[in-house]
Amino acid sequence: MSFGSTAEAVRAWVEGWVVSRGAAEPTREPWGFTVQVGLPKEVARHVLTAADEATVRKLAENSTAGVALKAFVPAPTLQAWLPPGWGLLDGHAAFMAVSLTGAGAPPGVPDGYRLSSWRRGGVTRVVVRAADGAFAARGQIAVTGATAVVDQVETDPAHQRRGLGRAVLDTLAAAGAGQGARAAVLGATEEGRALYEALGWRVVAPLSAAMRVTAPGTRVTGVPGQHG
Incomplete structure (x- = not known):
């Protein structure tokens, strides 16, 4: 889309x-x-x-x-x-968008982490916890027709560069596509922009x-x- x-x-x-x-x-x-x-x-x-x-x-x-x-x-x-x-x-930093057409099953999280997700009030939330139960990463997505909004994506600094952000985004993309969304948008930080671009997101505007x-x-x- x-x-x-x-x-x-x-x-x-x-x-x-x-x-x-x-x-x-x-x-x-x-x-x-x-x-x-x-x-x-x-x-x-x-x-x-x-x-x-x-x-x-x-x-x-x-x-x-x-x-x-x-x-x-x-x-x-x-x-x-x-x-x-x-x-x-x-x-x-950047307003970004991505197509959700063809979004497949998420790959899962690395060993030692546990991913949970739930949907309530039209919003799907994803939380990743470490082996000791501590917070590691999160994100959420709201679907409004053909478009979804990815929001509140965050990885704890102690757990960065372990693929958790990718796991959260892939899970959210699959959830959005499963609810009929064909595209997603978000507001990105400068730090997050590189990850989003690696996953196929494009900059729409600053x-x-x-x-x-x-x-x-x-x-x-x-x-x-x-x-x-």
């Missing part, structure tokens, strides 16, 4: 993301979407399918603390458009994000909602 435009792919991402995170239904705006997230550190987000300096500045100047801006432009571009009091969010901070020029880290 190929998307007719970046805006179409973004719409699919927003619709799937709200299912994955249990957020409110997105509100359509002339420039994109507004989503009520409902978290203390991310009350809402504006997702701009048509980002330009005037729109970004207007939204930023009229947004309160806890409202994030997501734009499909390189981070330096978004940074240049932001008014004082705003900073970039870490964990955003992805950057920002949020109001307490002082101009401050960089924001560790805000809930990163990696998407």
Whole structure:
């Protein structure tokens, strides 16, 4: 499945993301979407399918603390458009997509690990645990028709470079395909992009994000909602 435009792919991402995170239904705006997230550190987000300096500045100047801006432009571009009091969010680099046509059975996890998966509320979650029961990796996928959104993919640093990320993504792809999805999209970090590309994902557009901070020029880290 190929998307007719970046805006179409973004719409699919927003619709799937709200299912994955249990957020409110997105509100359509002339420039994109507004989503009520409902978290203390991310009350809402504006997702701009048509980002330009005037729109970004207007939204930023009229947004309160806890409202994030997501734009499909390189981070330096978004940074240049932001008014004082705003900073970039870490964990955003690329908006990516992959075809799920032909997704086969996942290969499983290496010896010494155990993979569990379950589906609830339209979301399939995968967790990998080490032999001692400790968390090793995770991810989830929400299917909304022909498109699925892969979300919250994470591998604990102590268990990286052991094929766990690939096992999680392959399991999620098989789950999405099994529910009728023909393509998947996600927001990738710079670190995760190499893994996704190795598994056939392609970059649709750059992805950057920002949020109001307490002082101009401050960089924001560790805000809930990163990696998407």
